[in-house]
Amino acid sequence: MGNAAAWKALASPSRRALPPPVSDPGLPRSVRGKRLKPESDQELPQDGTRRRPLRQGGGAERPGSLLWSRRLGQSCSYTVERGSLNMYVKCGRFEQSKLVFDAFPEKTLVSWTSMVSSYAGSGRSAEALKAFKLMDLAGLRMDGVALACIFDACAAFTALSDGSAVYSSVEASGEMLDVTAGAAAINMYGKCGDVSSAAEIFSQDGAWEWSLMLCTTTVAAFARNGHGRRACELFELTERQGLELDVVSFTTILAACSAAGLLHDGHGYFVSMRGDYALAATMDHYVCVIS
Structure with missing residues (x-):
């Protein structure tokens, strides 16, 4: 774009004024000197710090960007860490996603479920089962999303014993499966060849x-x-x-x-x-x- 075209675009009344370039020395060099989107276009953390938008498709941001900021002693909000985890997962960078996850000061049900679902959705069923067991040992109450993910992982891995153990623990706790988790459990038993258990889950009186x-x-x-x-x-x-x-x-x-x-x-x-x-x-x- 030539200089005349650039000035014309900036002067157009349909465009909002852009903020000044970023000059924060604590940010990566690739960001310095660039203009951020207006505040209405990007979510700002409560602590008022700036953060880079994390792409979740196509290509990943520079691997280790979150760890890079930690080496400089910068603290990252939970929203940034969760966004980094989601970015690495969707870009298929599981080693980096695990590093981000391990760095979480407090691992919540959402972060555990993100790891389980990312492993299960990418065909890494063994890792999904391992993450789920660690999640259970942490004493977190499993929701329907986490249960559906682990049943899907067991179905893909034909891990009938693991899937049955999970379902038995849900029964013992007195919790009721929601429709999505129930369908995942039926699918797991069906793919593992235990059609009787699949039919039993479906025919439970008052379950759904x-x-x-x-x-x-x-x-x-x-x-x-x-x-x-x-x-x-x-x-x-x-x-x-x-x-x-x-x-x-x-x-x-x-x-x-x-x-x-x-x-x-x-x-x-x-x-x-x-x-x-x-x-x-x-x-x-x-x-x-x-x-």
């Missing part, structure tokens, strides 16, 4: 109201373990409960019919999906029907 997520997850558990007929029965029961079926529900039941060789049932569900529910068939639906 009818939920499409729970029903679809249980149908998938039946189908994955060769119980095609039970999957069809539960799917039809879901319909009678008046739940609004979606494309995922029909993908699940069509896959169950395909695996069990239930040609007539599968064709009927496919016709119902398009006629009764006015749902457009996707490639996954056609693949199930063809196979």
